[in-house]
Amino acid sequence: MAAVKRFRLPASPVEGSLEGRAFVFSGFAVAVLAVVIYGQDYVVPAVGLGATAIGHIVSYRERAQKRGKRRQVLLAGLVFATLAYFLADSVGAFFGGVLPQANFAILLVAVTSFDLKTRRNCYSSLWISLAILYLAAVYAWDYPFGILVALWAICLAGFWTASHLQRMEARLRVPVPAVAVALGGALMLGVGAFVFIPQPSIDPNGPVLVSLPNYAGFKGELENPALPLVQLTGDPSGATGSLDLHFRGRLGDAPVMYVRTGAPAYWRGLVFDTYSGGIWTASNHDYVTLQPYIPARLLPPAPRNNLGTFVQVFRIVRPLPGVISAAYPIQSLYAPVSSLREDAYGTFRTPDLLRPGQTYSVVSYLPNLSPKELRQDPYVFNPPDEDPAYLDHSSLSVRAQALATRVTRDHSSNEYDLVMALTSYLQQSFQYTQQLGHVPAGRDPVDWFLFDVKKGYCEQFATAEVLMLRSLGVPARLATGYSTGDYDPVLDQSIVREHDAHAWVEVWFPNHGWVPVDPSPGFSALAATQFPSHWAASGIARLIPHLTIGAPIAALGSLGLLAVIPPAIAIAVLVTLLWAWGRRRRRRRAGTRMEPGESELVRLYERLQRRLGRHRAPPETPLEYLRNTAAVQPLLEEVTDAINEGAYAGRWPDPGLVRELERRLS
Numbered sequence: 001m002a003a004v005k006r007f008r009l010p011a012s013p014v015e016g017s018l019e020g021r022a023f024v025f026s027g028f029a030v031a032v033l034a035v036v037i038y039g040q041d042y043v044v045p046a047v048g049l050g051a052t053a054i055g056h057i058v059s060y061r062e063r064a065q066k067r068g069k070r071r072q073v074l075l076a077g078l079v080f081a082t083l084a085y086f087l088a089d090s091v092g093a094f095f096g097g098v099l100p101q102a103n104f105a106i107l108l109v110a111v112t113s114f115d116l117k118t119r120r121n122c123y124s125s126l127w128i129s130l131a132i133l134y135l136a137a138v139y140a141w142d143y144p145f146g147i148l149v150a151l152w153a154i155c156l157a158g159f160w161t162a163s164h165l166q167r168m169e170a171r172l173r174v175p176v177p178a179v180a181v182a183l184g185g186a187l188m189l190g191v192g193a194f195v196f197i198p199q200p201s202i203d204p205n206g207p208v209l210v211s212l213p214n215y216a217g218f219k220g221e222l223e224n225p226a227l228p229l230v231q232l233t234g235d236p237s238g239a240t241g242s243l244d245l246h247f248r249g250r251l252g253d254a255p256v257m258y259v260r261t262g263a264p265a266y267w268r269g270l271v272f273d274t275y276s277g278g279i280w281t282a283s284n285h286d287y288v289t290l291q292p293y294i295p296a297r298l299l300p301p302a303p304r305n306n307l308g309t310f311v312q313v314f315r316i317v318r319p320l321p322g323v324i325s326a327a328y329p330i331q332s333l334y335a336p337v338s339s340l341r342e343d344a345y346g347t348f349r350t351p352d353l354l355r356p357g358q359t360y361s362v363v364s365y366l367p368n369l370s371p372k373e374l375r376q377d378p379y380v381f382n383p384p385d386e387d388p389a390y391l392d393h394s395s396l397s398v399r400a401q402a403l404a405t406r407v408t409r410d411h412s413s414n415e416y417d418l419v420m421a422l423t424s425y426l427q428q429s430f431q432y433t434q435q436l437g438h439v440p441a442g443r444d445p446v447d448w449f450l451f452d453v454k455k456g457y458c459e460q461f462a463t464a465e466v467l468m469l470r471s472l473g474v475p476a477r478l479a480t481g482y483s484t485g486d487y488d489p490v491l492d493q494s495i496v497r498e499h500d501a502h503a504w505v506e507v508w509f510p511n512h513g514w515v516p517v518d519p520s521p522g523f524s525a526l527a528a529t530q531f532p533s534h535w536a537a538s539g540i541a542r543l544i545p546h547l548t549i550g551a552p553i554a555a556l557g558s559l560g561l562l563a564v565i566p567p568a569i570a571i572a573v574l575v576t577l578l579w580a581w582g583r584r585r586r587r588r589r590a591g592t593r594m595e596p597g598e599s600e601l602v603r604l605y606e607r608l609q610r611r612l613g614r615h616r617a618p619p620e621t622p623l624e625y626l627r628n629t630a631a632v633q634p635l636l637e638e639v640t641d642a643i644n645e646g647a648y649a650g651r652w653p654d655p656g657l658v659r660e661l662e663r664r665l666s
Contacts, residue, residue: 012120014063020162024122025056027155028109031129034136034148035106039099048106055113063117075115082107102135119163126156143491243272243280243480243503245445245459246438251499256320259485259494261312263366265327265529266504266516267496269481271345273389275467278445280478283389284344293334294348296363303329303367304511310366310529316358322350325481326362327529329513335360345477369515369528374416377509383475384508390475396467397447404468415474419507419517420526422468426519431455434499458520462503465519475508479516483523598646600658605639608665612636622647635664 015021032045086104109128116122133152137145259267272280290298309331324335324347333340333348336358341349383390393401404422411421433455439445443452446467449460462478469476480503485496504527506514516527609615609625612633616625622640629636639661646652 012118014117015119015122015163016063017162018060020159021056021060021116021122023155023158023162024116024125025052027126027152027159028052028129028132030148030151030155031132031136032106034133034145035099035102038136038145039102041099041103044103044106048103048110051110052113055110056116058114059116067115067117071115075111078111079108082111099135102132105129105132105135122159122163126159243459243478245278245280245463251434251501253497253499255317255495255497256482256500257317257325257496258315259312259496260315260492261310261327261494262492263310263327263529264484264487264494265312265364266479266484266502266518266527267312267314267325267482268328268347268479268516269323269325270347270479271506272478272480273345273387274392275395275463275478277395278439280463282343282345284387286344287341287349290340290342290348292337292340294330294332294340294342296332299330299332302331302365303513305368305373307366307368309363311361311363313359313361316354317356319356320354322353324348324350324360324362327364328516329365329367331363331365333360333362364529366529367512369512369526371416371420371526374509374512374515375414377415377511379412379415379418382510384513390477390508391470391473393467393470395444395446396471397444400446400450400464400468401471403450404471408472415507415509418472419469419474422465422472423505423517423519423525426461426465427521427523427525429454430461430521432461432521433457458518459503461519461521462505465505465517469505469507477506477514479504479506598652600655600662601639601642601646601653604658604662604665605643607662608636608639611665635661 029049032049035041035045082104085107086100089100089103105128109125109132112121112125112128116125130152133148136148270282272282274281274283310327312326314325324333324340326333326348328346330346330348335348335350337350337352339351343349407425408418408421411417430449431454434457436453436456439448445460446464449456450464459478459480466476466478480501482496482500483502485494485500487494502520504516504518504520504523507517509515518525518527605622612629614629616622620628622643626636626640642653642657642661
């Protein structure tokens with residue numbers, strides 16, 4: 001029993017502050033608002049908010065009453081009912097499957113709000129609302145979300161202040177000059193730290209829990225799903241194994257996914273190695289089935305002279321084929337599915353479509369692909385895995401082969417210079433357009449592009465370079481996916497739209513593997529991933545959202561410019577505490593330490609003045625205040641005598657006597 005008492009939590013005081021409870025409810029309302037705005041979920045948040053408001057009223061009115069067993073049993077049953085709702089919606093999507101975690105937390109707050117009696121109960125409600133805010137953050141990828149975070153922090157600070165002032169029976173007021181100085185100084189320090197402190201170098205590892213799993217499994221053999229650049233043919237499911245250069249559909253401006261990352265990159269999807277008659281296909285149909293989390297030990301080792309790793313978190317906003325788009329090469333990945341399949345080209349597939357709201361995360365290597373590094377590779381003609389498909393250029397006309405030889409004649413000292421010479425020629429001599437008609441019947445798409453129209457879209461540029469490089473003995477293949485998209489270096493986020501669907505070239509370098517090269521005008525010829533800045537304003541979110549030692553630092557980085565707010569709040573609290581501590585030390589040194597009964601008597605005197613409706617003016621003495629008060633009460637005379645005796649004679653009353661006077665006032 002002694003051991004049990006030793007570890008028992010101390011009793012939490014009954015929370016009587018109406019303002020404090022208002023702050024608790026406001027913090028929950030902010031979290032619910034975040035779910036409504038970013039999760040686009042309305043029914044459960046509205047019901048939960050209304051029920052919580054009623055629960056707070058009931059809890060406040062009955063805060064001094066003893067907890068009844070019937071109510072405790074009823075609330076426990078409702079908690080289990082919310083858990084059953086969560087399981088039903090998570091596994092079976094019986095209620096739509098929209099944000100089941102957030103809805104569960106909202107209902108949990110609504111149920112427990114009917115029993116918020118103590119200060120500890122109120123804090124628990126605030127922490128659950130913080131969890132709701134976190135769940136909404138999975139869908140919040142813009143600046144205004146920082147406003148909601150700041151509002152919730154204000155609610156937390158407001159509750160802390162109001163509850164402690166209520167305990168001291170003081171009014172809810174703050175020292176405006178001190179708070180203004182603290183906030184201003186903290187904001188300046190936060191901005192300075194944000195601008196001048198370079199980002200930390202922390203190696204992330206481990207899986208990332210980003211959304212509930214999809215339990216659909218693979219059926220049948222692996223098929224190449226239809227991507228935006230792929231012409232749909234035949235199969236009603238949309239599955240196809242080819243990319244046809246004769247046709248191209250129109251691509252709009254609608255977003256297809258958001259990518260949170262500190263390093264904008266090409267988001268590679270499918271790879272094709274065989275070209276014939278204007279159509280690309282994948283010749284190797286082998287695959288392996290893997291678990292949804294693939295650690296680094298199951299993937300190829302880091303590239304030579306690797307510069308580090310960076311994280312991408314993908315949020316899908318429209319239905320997409322089950323292809324994991326990512327920056328390559330991949331170190332590890334996690335997708336919320338039952339299993340993954342890796343094809344012979346290193347692309348990962350999911351069993352079902354990627355649906356709006358799903359998220360997955362990838363950790364990719366940052367290979368050193370500088371010109372100086374690539375120029376060191378030997379110029380050899382052996383394709384990887386001795387696969388002859390990577391050197392097959394039988395579909396390329398003699399005229400196009402001669403053009404490739406002529407363009408690279410003076411740049412064959414090393415492989416990199418040869419590749420860049422051909423890439424620069426295509427970028428400078430041809431026009432890029434997404435508004436191009438169909439290839440005329442009977443015409444070879446590559447020759448029609450090179451010698452007739454001299455303009456085209458990315459597939460034609462990439463196809464021409466792949467075949468021309470192969471004719472020069474350089475192994476190459478076609479990669480499809482998405483270009484970087486609209487990258488915001490402050491939010492560390494790319495918005496990838498339909499028209500960002502892209503095709504480029506992957507060239508084999510013996511010491512560096514497959515290197516992305518882009519011959520399309522307006523794009524970087526060497527499509528290597530690079531951090532736009534090594535300062536805190538961008539790039540730091542590459543660590544998000546790995547739960548490592550550096551997770552707190554990474555969490556701040558994911559906010560971009562809004563990362564100033566959390567440090568500013570922390571610094572403001574620290575400055576305020578230091579200010580209060582210093583003031584207290586000065587009082588002690590000045591001999592202003594209060595005697596027993598003094599603080600209680602002063603508070604009682606303040607309460608009595610509020611009851612009378614007039615506070616004592618600064619020049620008034622207690623006796624003058626007594627004479628100038630119209631409705632003189634006996635209690636005021638006694639308190640005034642006690643104040644004068646303590647202030648001038650140093651004889652403060654016993655605390656027990658002060659409590660007796662307080663009972664007479666109430």
